[in-house]
Amino acid sequence: MLRTEIGPGPTERELDAVEKRLGFTFSTDHRVFLGAGLPRGSSRWPDWRDGAAQDLEGRLAWPVEGVLFDVEHNGFRHRVWPSRPAEKSEALRVARTELESVPQLVPVYGHRYPPGTAGEHGHPTDTTGLPREAARWELVRWWLRLLVNGSLAPGAGGDLITYEGWAALARLRSLRPLVDRTDAHNDPPTNRRADREPLADAIVEEARRMLTGPWPPRG
Numbered sequence: 001m002l003r004t005e006i007g008p009g010p011t012e013r014e015l016d017a018v019e020k021r022l023g024f025t026f027s028t029d030h031r032v033f034l035g036a037g038l039p040r041g042s043s044r045w046p047d048w049r050d051g052a053a054q055d056l057e058g059r060l061a062w063p064v065e066g067v068l069f070d071v072e073h074n075g076f077r078h079r080v081w082p083s084r085p086a087e088k089s090e091a092l093r094v095a096r097t098e099l100e101s102v103p104q105l106v107p108v109y110g111h112r113y114p115p116g117t118a119g120e121h122g123h124p125t126d127t128t129g130l131p132r133e134a135a136r137w138e139l140v141r142w143w144l145r146l147l148v149n150g151s152l153a154p155g156a157g158g159d160l161i162t163y164e165g166w167a168a169l170a171r172l173r174s175l176r177p178l179v180d181r182t183d184a185h186n187d188p189p190t191n192r193r194a195d196r197e198p199l200a201d202a203i204v205e206e207a208r209r210m211l212t213g214p215w216p217p218r219g
Contacts, residue, residue: 006037010049018048022056024104025116029138033108036139036164044110063105063113064096071095133169137216140165140175147207154203155196158182174217178206 010018015034019025026034039045046059070076071091077084081098085091103115143161146152152160162182166175185199210217 005039005041007040007049009035009037011035014049018056021053022060024060024106026106027114027117028134030106030108030114030116032136032139033142036160039109046107059107060104062107064099067099068092068095134216136165136168140169141211141215144207144211147204148211154200155182155186157207158185158203172218174210178203178210181206 012031012035015026015031034048038047038049040047046056048056067076072088075084077091077095078098082094085094103117105113106116107113140161143152143157143165147154147157158178159182161175162179166172166179169175181199181202185196185203
């Protein structure tokens with residue numbers, strides 16, 4: 001099972017309002033991920049719907065603050081920046097200027113931060129510039145990885161992929177084997193553990209097979 005509760009996902013309008021209020025942009029796949037369901041019940045997941053503005057602002061500021069800390073206390077300088085000034089205050093000024101030129105990092109979970117670049121995808125988490133289908137495939141791939149590494153139970157993960165992946169991707173045949181295995185696993189008559197375990201293994205094996213093949217799988 002998922003290790004945290006999943007609530008209803010925010011609407012596009014809600015996500016737009018968060019972006020406007022806090023001054024950043026969600027990446028496309030981050031929007032799709034949140035739209036599928038909003039994790040809650042753990043402080044490691046940002047609460048984009050009801051979270052305090054101060055908490056969310058702190059999470060958004062954390063990556064830059066961490067870099068500036070290393071600039072000030074550990075002599076850090078990125079290799080593409082200008083030569084480090086001798087004065088610490090000037091080194092911090094240069095670092096701030098350079099950091100302002102790169103995309104804002106947006107928290108997904110804990111210290112996992114994809115860049116908040118509208119229209120981009122492929123960050124393992126619908127705007128113009130990218131077909132929604134591509135972002136949905138990235139979400140499916142993420143769920144498959146969770147199935148394989150054991151973070152997501154086969155029945156729950158298979159359901160997510162069935163309803164948020166397969167159904168949203170025009171019920172492509174390439175996902176049908178996993179959908180069929182999930183249906184068999186979750187079928188009410190299959191209520192004995194001895195019956196369910198082989199079916200759970202079959203879901204995980206199909207997830208592993210898909211991850212090792214061409215991506216996205218077509219057909």
